[in-house]
Amino acid sequence: DAKTTQPNSMESNEEEPVHLPCNHSTISGTDYIHWYRQLPSQGPEYVIHGLTSNVNNRMASLAIAEDRKSSTLILHRATLRDAAVYYCILIRGSQGNLIFGKGTKLSVKP
Amino acid sequence: GAVVSQHPSRVICKSGTSVKIECRSLDFQATTMFWYRQFPKQSLMLMATSNEGSKATYEQGVEKDKFLINHASLTLSTLTVTSAHPEDSSFYICSALGLAVAYNEQFFGPGTRLTVL
Numbered sequence: 001d002a003k004t005t006q007p008n009s010m011e012s013n014e015e016e017p018v019h020l021p022c023n024h025s026t027i028s029g030t031d032y033i034h035w036y037r038q039l040p041s042q043g044p045e046y047v048i049h050g051l052t053s054n055v056n057n058r059m060a061s062l063a064i065a066e067d068r069k070s071s072t073l074i075l076h077r078a079t080l081r082d083a084a085v086y087y088c089i090l091i092r093g094s095q096g097n098l099i100f101g102k103g104t105k106l107s108v109k110p
Numbered sequence: 111g112a113v114v115s116q117h118p119s120r121v122i123c124k125s126g127t128s129v130k131i132e133c134r135s136l137d138f139q140a141t142t143m144f145w146y147r148q149f150p151k152q153s154l155m156l157m158a159t160s161n162e163g164s165k166a167t168y169e170q171g172v173e174k175d176k177f178l179i180n181h182a183s184l185t186l187s188t189l190t191v192t193s194a195h196p197e198d199s200s201f202y203i204c205s206a207l208g209l210a211v212a213y214n215e216q217f218f219g220p221g222t223r224l225t226v227l
Contacts (some may be wrong), residue, residue: 036216038154041201041221041223042220042221043114043116043203043204043205043218043219043220043221044154044203044205044218045218046215046216046217049215087153097144097156097159098144098154098156098205098216099156100146100153100154100155100156101153102153103153
C-alpha cells in the first residue's frame with residue numbers, strides 16, 4: 001500500500017478552522033484516501049474519505065489535490081472534543097485493510 | 111449509526127492465564143472483523159482479519175496459536191490471548207466491516223486494555 005506522510009503534531013485554537021495536511025506522492029489510481037481519528041483511550045472513528053473530488057460531511061471536509069498526491073482534512077471550527085490523533089490512510093480498491101501510520105496529534109487550545 | 115462493542119473494557123490477569131475478548135456488532139451484520147493492538151504512544155497495528163465462518167488471516171509476526179480468533183457469527187468475533195505474559199499487555203481494538211452499512215467505513219470498538227501481571 002502507498003505510504004502517507006503527516007506532521008507529527010499541530011495546534012489549533014478553539015472555534016478556528018484547522019487544516020491537517022497529508023502527502024501521498026505514490027498514490028495509485030485505485031487508492032481511496034481515508035481519514036480516521038482516535039480520541040484518547042478510545043477506538044478510532046471514521047471521519048471522511050474520497051477518491052478524486054472534494055468531499056464534505058457533517059464532521060469535516062476533504063480537499064484533494066488535482067494530482068491526488070496530497071490532501072487536506074479541514075475541520076471548520078475546532079472544538080476541544082476534536083483533540084485527537086488524525087490518521088490519513090490510503091486503501092486500495094473497495095474494502096482493503098487499514099494500515100495506520102503515526103498520524104497527526106491535534107491539540108486544541110481554549 | 112453502526113455500533114461495535116467490546117467486552118471487557120479492562121482486564122487484569124496473571125501471567126500464564128488465558129484471556130478472551132469479545133467484539134460484537136450491535137446493529138449490523140459484520141462480514142469482516144479486524145483485530146488491532148496498540149502499545150502506549152504507538153499507532154494501531156493490524157493483527158488479523160477474520161471473515162465469518164472461515165479461518166482468520168494473521169499478519170506477519172503475529173502468532174496464530176497464541177492469539178486465537180473465532181468469528182462464528184455475523185455479529186461476534188472473539189480474540190483469546192493464550193498463556194498471556196507481561197509483554198502481551200496492550201490495548202486491543204476490534205473493528206467491523208459490513209456490506210449493509212456505509213461503503214468503505216470500518217466501525218471500531220472502544221478497545222480492551224489488557225494488563226498481564
